[in-house]
Amino acid sequence: MSFGSVGVQTIGICGMGGIGKTTLAKAAYNEFSDRFEGTSFLENFGEYSMTPDGKVHLKRKLLSDIIKRYDTECKNMDHEVKIRFRNKRVLVVIDGVEDIKQFNSVAIDLTCFGPGSRILITTRNKHLLEQLDVANIYSPKELNYDESVGLVSWLAFRTEKPPEGFGELSKDLVRYCGGLPLAVEVLAAFLYKRSLSEWESTLEQLKQIPDADIQAKLQVSFDALDAVQKDTFLDISCFFIGMDEDYVSCILDGCKLYPAIGLSVLKERCLITVSDNKLIMHDLLRDMGRQIVRGPSRNNCEGWSRLWDPDDVIDVLENYNGTEAIEGLSLKAEGTPVENLEVEHFQT
Incomplete structure (x- = not known):
């Protein structure tokens, strides 16, 4: 975070779900808070901004954090923020805002803060930062292999390296997580003090069924x-x-x-x-x-909207059990017994 400029600076931290945006923002907030006259960390901003009570909570928290009064009651908090903050050098983190509507619904004016203020915004939406004219954007990188192995070792075994017998399984877990900190943290913590057979079973299951906690975190972007x-x-x-x-x-x-x-x-x-x-x-x-x-039809591929696995496609086509739910499929002719498939397979 730059302190050279006397003006207000807005800094964006942008990346996919689970990449560590909030963790980075918290680290910066904890390290630099003592350099400002006031600080506020508005966590889960997007979720709170979706409800009227949540919007009031965010405004009241911002005011109370900065002016150090927890009985903040005023008829016009937007006006109060501008009056109270225009001469204060503050550090504010706006965490987890996903679109401009969410941001505007809470009516936080980024120009109302005093000279030298720093505003951090974490988001999965780069366009939001462009709409707010944020020039300084940082995109966290995925963990490299060594970092992932080290995190797995610490969370799953409380040691620097995986114990004997768990080395290859730990590597399999690292490959599955693909450097995503959230996935490493969730799965390594889940596997803490579990046996070799439990590790093997979990990794096999993950090939077919994603972890629900990770899925929910990632699906926020899809739902938007x-x-x-x-x-x-x-x-x-x-x-x-x-x-x-x-x-x-x-x-x-x-x-x-x-x-x-x-x-x-x-x-x-x-x-x-x-x-x-x-x-x-x-x-x-x-x-x-x-x-x-x-969806819920995990074992009934004929009810899926898309078919991508060759075995599923062949099963549906050879057995004439496709349904109107199927909108698209992919099948490579090379290595596929296409002579067994007739045009009727593709008719509804």
Whole structure:
């Protein structure tokens, strides 16, 4: 965090769910709080801003934190904030705001803080930071291999390295988590003091069923999309990871999914990235999308909207048990006994 400028600086911390945005904001808040005249950490801002009582709570907390009075009652808190803060050098963290409507609903004016103030905003939505003209944006990186192994060792075994017999399983867990701190923390803590067989069973289960706590955290970004954007995300998670962006755009355009804006929103929401013009998605986001497609019918693929596994596709086509729920499927002809499939398999 820069202290060289005397003006008010707003700093954004942006990334996918579970990447450690709030953890970084808390670390900065704890380290630098004593350099300011007033401080406030507005945690779970997005959730609170969704209800009238929550909006009042956020405003009252901001006022009471800064002026150190906990009986703050005033008819016009927006006016009170501007009057009280305009000459104060403050540090404020606005944590977990997801869109401009949430931010504006609480009516926090970023220009009302005194010279030298620093405002940190954590979000999964880069476009929000652009709308607020935030020039300083930091995107946390995923944990590297050594960092992941070290965190697994500490949380699961309370040691610097995995004990004998758990080395390969720990590596499997690290590979599954893909450097996402939330996933490492949740799963390593769950596996604390569990046996080898329990580790093996958990890792096998994760191949089919994502952890519910991790799924819920990641799904917040999906839930914020509109219906067309959700369809685009699910199509990518099932069919298009690693494919050329222009090629995928043509397919999505043919399906009337408006890829020009849809893909842009998915990038802004940290749900996909593009590398060498290829669409990239974190494995856990992919698994989250496919779990959404499965829904409660985990063992009845004929009821899913999308089919991506060759075994499921062949089963549905050979047994004529497809339903109107199926909107798309992917099947590579190479290595597939297509001579057993007739045109009737594709008719409703």
